[in-house]
Amino acid sequence: MTMRDNEPTTAPATPHIPSPAEMAAEVMGGHKPHASPAVRSFARELGVDLALLQGSGPHARITFADVKRYVRSVVASRR
Amino acid sequence: MSATSPQSDTALIPAIATDADPEETREWLDALEAVIEKVGPERAHYLIEQLIQMGHRTGINIPYSATTEYINTIPADQQPKAPGNYEIEHRIRSYVRWNAIAMVLRANKDDSGLGGHIASFASAATLFDVGFNHFWRSNAEGNGDMVYIQGHSAPGVYARAFMLGGLTEQQMDNFRREVDGNGLSSYPHPWLMPDFWQFPTVSMGLGPIQAIYQARFMKYMQDRELKNTEGRKVWCFCGDGEMDEPESMGAIGMAGREKLDNLIFVINCNLQRLDGPVRGNGKIIQELESDFRGSGWNVIKVVWGSYWDQLFAKDKQGHLRQRMMEYLDGDYQTLRARDGAYLREHFFNTPELQAMVADWSDEDIWRLNRGGHDPHKLFAAYSAATHHKGQPTVILAKTIKGYGMGGSGEAQNITHQQKKMDTASLKSFIERFDLPIADADIESLPYLKFAEDSPEFKYMMERRQSLGGFVAKRKRRVDPLPVPALAAFDALLKGGGAGREFSTTMAFVRALMLLLRDEALGKRMVPIVVDESRTFGMEGLFRTIGIWNQEGQKYTPVDAGEYSFYKESKNGQILQEGINEAGAMADWIAAATAYSTHGVQMLPVYVFYSMFGMQRTMDLVWAAGDQRSRGFLIGGTSGRTTLNGEGLQHEDGHSHVLSATVPNCISYDPTFAYEVAVIVQDGLRRMVAEQQDVFYYLTVLNENYEHPPMPEGNDVAADILKGMYSFRKGSEGKLKVQLLGSGAIFCEAMAAAELLKNDWGVEADLWSCPSFTELARDGHETERQNRLHPGATPHVAHVTKCLAPTQGPVIAATDYVRLFADQIRPYIPHDGRRYVVLGTDGFGRSDTREKLRHFFEVDRYWITLAALNALADGGEIPHSTAAAAITKYGLDPNKPNPTTV
Numbered sequence: 001m002t003m004r005d006n007e008p009t010t011a012p013a014t015p016h017i018p019s020p021a022e023m024a025a026e027v028m029g030g031h032k033p034h035a036s037p038a039v040r041s042f043a044r045e046l047g048v049d050l051a052l053l054q055g056s057g058p059h060a061r062i063t064f065a066d067v068k069r070y071v072r073s074v075v076a077s078r079r
Numbered sequence: 080m081s082a083t084s085p086q087s088d089t090a091l092i093p094a095i096a097t098d099a100d101p102e103e104t105r106e107w108l109d110a111l112e113a114v115i116e117k118v119g120p121e122r123a124h125y126l127i128e129q130l131i132q133m134g135h136r137t138g139i140n141i142p143y144s145a146t147t148e149y150i151n152t153i154p155a156d157q158q159p160k161a162p163g164n165y166e167i168e169h170r171i172r173s174y175v176r177w178n179a180i181a182m183v184l185r186a187n188k189d190d191s192g193l194g195g196h197i198a199s200f201a202s203a204a205t206l207f208d209v210g211f212n213h214f215w216r217s218n219a220e221g222n223g224d225m226v227y228i229q230g231h232s233a234p235g236v237y238a239r240a241f242m243l244g245g246l247t248e249q250q251m252d253n254f255r256r257e258v259d260g261n262g263l264s265s266y267p268h269p270w271l272m273p274d275f276w277q278f279p280t281v282s283m284g285l286g287p288i289q290a291i292y293q294a295r296f297m298k299y300m301q302d303r304e305l306k307n308t309e310g311r312k313v314w315c316f317c318g319d320g321e322m323d324e325p326e327s328m329g330a331i332g333m334a335g336r337e338k339l340d341n342l343i344f345v346i347n348c349n350l351q352r353l354d355g356p357v358r359g360n361g362k363i364i365q366e367l368e369s370d371f372r373g374s375g376w377n378v379i380k381v382v383w384g385s386y387w388d389q390l391f392a393k394d395k396q397g398h399l400r401q402r403m404m405e406y407l408d409g410d411y412q413t414l415r416a417r418d419g420a421y422l423r424e425h426f427f428n429t430p431e432l433q434a435m436v437a438d439w440s441d442e443d444i445w446r447l448n449r450g451g452h453d454p455h456k457l458f459a460a461y462s463a464a465t466h467h468k469g470q471p472t473v474i475l476a477k478t479i480k481g482y483g484m485g486g487s488g489e490a491q492n493i494t495h496q497q498k499k500m501d502t503a504s505l506k507s508f509i510e511r512f513d514l515p516i517a518d519a520d521i522e523s524l525p526y527l528k529f530a531e532d533s534p535e536f537k538y539m540m541e542r543r544q545s546l547g548g549f550v551a552k553r554k555r556r557v558d559p560l561p562v563p564a565l566a567a568f569d570a571l572l573k574g575g576g577a578g579r580e581f582s583t584t585m586a587f588v589r590a591l592m593l594l595l596r597d598e599a600l601g602k603r604m605v606p607i608v609v610d611e612s613r614t615f616g617m618e619g620l621f622r623t624i625g626i627w628n629q630e631g632q633k634y635t636p637v638d639a640g641e642y643s644f645y646k647e648s649k650n651g652q653i654l655q656e657g658i659n660e661a662g663a664m665a666d667w668i669a670a671a672t673a674y675s676t677h678g679v680q681m682l683p684v685y686v687f688y689s690m691f692g693m694q695r696t697m698d699l700v701w702a703a704g705d706q707r708s709r710g711f712l713i714g715g716t717s718g719r720t721t722l723n724g725e726g727l728q729h730e731d732g733h734s735h736v737l738s739a740t741v742p743n744c745i746s747y748d749p750t751f752a753y754e755v756a757v758i759v760q761d762g763l764r765r766m767v768a769e770q771q772d773v774f775y776y777l778t779v780l781n782e783n784y785e786h787p788p789m790p791e792g793n794d795v796a797a798d799i800l801k802g803m804y805s806f807r808k809g810s811e812g813k814l815k816v817q818l819l820g821s822g823a824i825f826c827e828a829m830a831a832a833e834l835l836k837n838d839w840g841v842e843a844d845l846w847s848c849p850s851f852t853e854l855a856r857d858g859h860e861t862e863r864q865n866r867l868h869p870g871a872t873p874h875v876a877h878v879t880k881c882l883a884p885t886q887g888p889v890i891a892a893t894d895y896v897r898l899f900a901d902q903i904r905p906y907i908p909h910d911g912r913r914y915v916v917l918g919t920d921g922f923g924r925s926d927t928r929e930k931l932r933h934f935f936e937v938d939r940y941w942i943t944l945a946a947l948n949a950l951a952d953g954g955e956i957p958h959s960t961a962a963a964a965i966t967k968y969g970l971d972p973n974k975p976n977p978t979t980v
C-alpha cells in the first residue's frame with residue numbers, strides 16, 4: 001500500500017491530553033476527599049465518612065480539627 | 080462513590096496481591112490522588128520526594144527507578160509551536176532523502192562493490208533536518224555548534240550540501256570514489272575532506288566519547304579565558320546499536336558530574352542495528368533512559384508522533400500507555416514491516432484498545448507515526464534541550480529504520496546493508512514523497528535540486544544564513560604563534576655534566592616547564608594526565624599551574640600547606656582525567672583540534688603510561704590522525720626492559736610499531752636530553768609556526784644516566800630529526816662495526832663499543848637513532864622516487880647516506896620488538912654487509928634492568944656477540960671468536976628464545 005508520506009507538515013491541533021488529575025480520578029475512582037493518610041486513619045477509627053466533611057485547610061484539605069469538629073457537632077446534634 | 084474497576088487497580092498498584100494492609104495502602108493512595116486532583120501533580124511529586132527522603136534518612140534502602148512511561152517526555156499540550164514552514168521543509172527533506180538514496184544507488188549501479196548505506200539516514204533524515212533548519216549554528220569560524228554526525232548517515236549531509244550548491248553533481252557521483260580526486264568520502268573524514276568534515280565518527284562509540292570531552296573542553300576554554308564559548312553546543316548523533324560500545328556510554332557519568340549543559344546527544348532509536356534488533360526482548364529507549372538519568376542527564380523521550388495525540392486524549396484509563404510499555408521492541412519492529420491491519424490486530428488487542436480505533440481505517444492506523452518522524456515533536460525536544468541548564472540532555476527518538484523504503488527495506492532485518500532498490504520500490508518512494516521524476520527517468524536516478532529562485536532554495540539558504548552559514552565546513556588553519564628557538568632549551572642541550580644522572584622523562588618535563596613559561600605558548604599548553612603525574616615526576620605542576628576543576632576546590636586538600644599541594648582551581652591548566660586513557664585521549668583530541676574548532680591554537684601534551692596509550696586507545700589515536708590533530712603524546716616509562724619491575728602488562732616494547740601505522744604521527748624514542756629538546760622544538764615549528772597537521776609521539780624513560788652535551792656539527796639537529804645521527808666515531812681499524820640504537824638501549828650499544836674495543840680489538844661507530852620509523856618513511860619515499868624516475872640521479876635514503884662511507888656490519892638494538900629497527904633493513908647499503916637487529920620480542924616480566932636486558936638479549940654482551948658473529952659471517956674473523964665471547968660473557972647457547980617463555 002503506497003500512501004503519501006505522513007511526516008506531519010502542519011502543526012498538530014493539540015488535543016486535550018488527560019491531566020494527571022483526570023487520569024487519577026479516572027483510574028482510582030475519582031474525587032476522593034482531600035485528607036492526609038493520618039487524618040484518614042483517624043476518621044476510620046471514629047467511623048467518620050470524610051466525604052461528608054468540608055475541609056478548612058489550604059485547598060479545602062480536611063484536617064484533624066475538621067474531623068474533631070464534625071464529631072463534636074454530630075454528638076451535639078444527637079443530644 | 081463509584082467503584083473502582085479491578086483492572087485499573089492492577090494498572091496502578093501491581094503489588095496489591097502481596098499487600099499486608101490494603102486498607103492502609105488505599106488511604107495513602109487516596110490521599111495522594113486527592114492531592115493530585117485538588118492541588119496538582121507538582122505538589123504530589125513534592126510529597127513523594129519527601130516520603131522517599133524520609134525513608135532514606137531513616138535507613139530504608141529504597142531502590143530508585145529511573146524510567147518513566149513509554150511516552151513522550153513533553154506532553155502534546157505542553158509542546159511549543161515550532162516556527163518555520165513545514166510544508167516547505169517536507170519538500171526539501173523529500174529531495175534530500177531522494178538524493179541520499181540516489182547517490183548510493185548510483186555508486187553501486189555497476190558491480191563496483193563500493194557500498195554505502197540507505198536505511199540509516201532514511202531513519203535519521205528528520206532528526207538532522209530540524210537541526211539544520213532551526214538549531215545548528217555554523218562552526219566554520221570556530222564560533223558555532225559542533226555537530227557529530229552519525230558516520231554512515233553521511234549521504235544525507237552530502238545530499239543537503241549538494242542542494243545548497245556546496246557540492247557538484249560530479250562530486251555526488253564520486254561518492255566513495257576518492258582516488259582520482261574530487262570524491263566524497265564514505266564517512267566523515269577530515270583527512271580526506273579537510274574543508275568539509277570536522278569530526279570523524281564512523282568507528283562506533285568514538286563520536287559519543289569525543290563529543291562529551293569536546294563539550295567539556297569548551298568549558299575549559301571558557302574558564303581559562305581563551306575563548307568565549309557561552310551558548311555554543313555540541314550535538315552528537317548516534318545509533319541505538321552504537322550505544323553498546325563501551326566508549327559510547329563510558330563517559331556519560333562524567334558529563335553528568337560536570338553538568339555539561341552544552342551537550343546534546345540525539346540517539347536514533349530505530350530499534351535495529353546491522354544484523355537485527357537492538358533489544359528484541361526489551362526496550363532500548365527505556366534502558367537508555369535509566370542509564371542516562373542515573374548518570375545525571377536530562378532525558379527527553381520522543382517516542383510517538385502527533386497522530387497518536389488524539390489516542391492519548393482518549394486514554395483516560397491508561398490502557399494505551401500500558402500497552403505501549405508492555406509491547407517489545409522486536410514486535411514494534413515487526414509492526415512497521417507489516418501494515419495497518421496487522422498493527423490493528425496485534426497492537427490494539429483488547430476491547431478497550433480496539434474501541435479506541437474502532438472508527439479508524441487501517442490506513443489511519445498505519446499513519447500513527449513515531450516521534451523521530453515528526454518535526455514538531457523533534458522541534459519541541461531540541462528546543463527544550465538547548466534551553467536546559469545544569470545537565471547534559473539526551474534525546475531518545477524512536478524511528479523506523481529504512482523509513483520510506485517500503486516493503487523492500489522498511490524495518491527489515493536486511494535493511495542496513497541494502498544498497499539496491501528495485502524499480503517498483505523506487506516508484507513507490509517517488510509517489511510517497513511526491514517527487515518530480517517521470518517513470519521513464521527512474522532508472523537513471525536523477526539528482527533533484529531546487530532552482531535558485533524557488534521558494535525552497537531560498538528557504539534553505541535563509542535558514543542557513545540565519546544560523547551563520549553552512550554546517551559542513553571546517554577551518555584549516557589559524558594565524559601562527561611565534562615558537563621559541565632551539566636556544567631556549569639550552570639547559571637540555573648542554574647536558575647534565577659528569578656524574579649528574581637523570582632521565583629523559585625529566586628532560587621532557589623540563590622542556591614542558593620552559594614552554595609553560597613561554598610568553599606566546601605558555602597559556603596554550605594543555606598538560607593532560609591520567610593519574611600518573613607522580614610516576615613521571617610532574618606533581619610539581621599541580622601547585623604551579625593547578626588542575627582545572629569547574630567547581631574549584633571546595634575541600635581542604637590533605638597536603639594543604641605543603642609546598643607542592645594538590646591544587647584544583649577554576650582557572651587551572653592541567654586536565655587530570657583520572658584512570659581514564661580513553662577520556663584523556665578524547666580530551667587531547669579536543670585540544671589538538673582547537674585550532675580548527677575554536678580558531679585558537681592549543682598545544683596539548685598528554686603523558687601516559689606508554690603501554691596504556693597506543694595499545695589501549697589506538698582507535699582514538701587513528702581518529703586523531705584523521706582529524707588532523709596537533710600536539711604531543713608522551714609515552715612515559717617506556718621500553719620493555721627499562722620499566723623493569725612492572726611485568727608483562729606494563730612493559731611496553733611495541734608502542735612504536737603501533738604509532739608507526741598512523742601516517743601523520745611522528746614518533747621518536749630519544750636517548751638524550753638534547754634529542755628531546757631538538758624534537759620538541761621542531762614539533763612546535765611544524766605544528767604551530769607552519770600549521771602542519773602532524774602530531775608527535777615521544778617515548779621517554781625512567782632510567783637515570785648521564786646526558787652528554789649535544790655533539791658539535793651543523794647537521795646534528797637535522798639528523799636527529801631525520802632519525803639517525805653520528806654520535807661517536809670509532810678509531811680507524813681493520814675491524815669495524817656500526818652500532819645503532821635508541822632509547823635506553825643505546826647506552827648498552829655505547830657499552831658494547833667499549834667491550835668490542837677492549838676485549839676483541841673491534842672499533843665501533845655509534846649511531847643514535849631516535850626514530851627508526853622516520854628513517855623507514857624516508858627510505859620508502861626515496862625508494863619510490865627512484866622507482867618513478869628510472870635513470871635519474873637516484874635519491875639516497877638517510878640511512879644509506881649515513882652508512883655508505885662506513886665499514887663493517889650493522890647491528891641495531893632497541894627496547895622494542897625487532898620489527899621496529901628492522902624497518903630500515905632495505906636501506907642498509909647493499910654492499911654485502913650484514914644487518915642484525917636485536918629487540919625485545921616476547922612478554923615482559925619483572926626483574927632488574929640488567930636481568931631483563933640479558934633475558935631479552937639486548938644488553939652490551941649480546942650486542943657484542945651479535946657484532947662478532949656478523950663479522951665472522953662476513954669472513955672477517957673466525958667464528959671461534961664469537962664462540963669465545965659466548966664463553967667469556969657466560970651466555971647460555973641453550974637459553975630458550977624469550978618469545979617462548
Ligand SMILES: Cc1ncc(C[n+]2csc(CCOP(=O)(O)OP(=O)(O)O)c2C)c(N)n1
Nearest residue numbers: 199281282283318319320321347351352353
Ligand atoms: C567500531 C565499529 N564496529 C562496527 C562498525 C560497523 N557498523 C557500521 S553501522 C553498524 C550498525 C549500526 O547500528 P546503529 O548504531 O543502531 O545505527 P543505525 O544504522 O541503526 O542508525 C555497524 C555494526 C563500525 N562502524 N564501527
Ligand SMILES: [Mg+2]
Nearest residue numbers: 318319320351
Ligand atoms: Mg539502530
